[in-house]
Amino acid sequence: MRIPALVGASAAVVVLCACGAPQTRQDGAVRAGRAFGDALAAGAYGAACELLAPESREQLEEDGKRPCARALPSQDLPRGGGAARVDVHGRQALLRLDGETLFLSQFDDGWRVTAAGCVPEDGDEPYRCVLKGA
Template identity: 70%
Template sequence: MLVLLLCGCGAPAAREDGAVEAGRAFEAALASGDYAAACRLLAPESRGQLEQDEKRPCGQALRAQGLPDGGDVRDVDVYGRQALLRLVGETLFLSQFDEGWKVTAAGCVEQPRDTPYQCAVKGA
């Protein structure tokens, strides 16, 4: 029983680390102009919505968004399989899939109280 409790205590930190790592990898891919790598880090629904909205392949569509440089991580909130990653220049939303954390929304800007974030890239 004690072993289960100890394993459970580390799970939230591991999820936070995974979300932060995925968010940083997404930002690094954008910063280096590797839009193919950034697209691989998008959740399938978000990637599909982006391609549908822009009517072009993901890499071209993502480049056209002109996403801001996220910069350093300010904080991360993880709720189960969902995460909110606040960076200096933007906010990312992520979900945990079987193959790891994926970005579900990017280029997000906080809005006034009780109003949803406005995001340049998002799922349907």
Template identity: 75%
Template sequence: MSSSEEDEERPCEQASASRDLPHGGGVRSVDVCGRQALLRLHGEPLFLSLFDAGWRVTAAGCVPEPGEQPYRCTLKGA
């Protein structure tokens, strides 16, 4: 079983704690497009989506990628 499959079976707090994620920092900028947002922190970008219950992080631990895909993320959600 891959680590992402294992993470799907655990609560978010436990799954994210097992990853080596940076702690972010102060907010530099926010770009919102509909129900999606990119929050640029001093330490890393966070991707968010708007759900009925409010904004939720959908990807973290992201680094820029050259080419077609702009980021590779350690933690991804739905």
């Protein structure tokens, strides 16, 4: 499975910099990540798809060869619990929930999930993600 440069670069910036961010941006990223997890847990796949970044949604539909709401259940993503930690740098966020790690980007209309089901990797790539953009 390949990891897109976006996830690798985002992880490197967020993890290495660990720069502070205004509380409102941190809160926005946490709310979006929790809403994504809540939608998955409720089986509201259409709502979860609305919280995906456009490239992530397109990649999921392309890989699954069906619309997002039908392709998302087959990803078997963890249903993360409460937020353990959020690191925001610029318009990128790394959100560690209990049992789940998400990458998010801030768009004009709010935070969107760019990668989900991520686990730390050893070696050149910092994370391996089940769901990711191109």
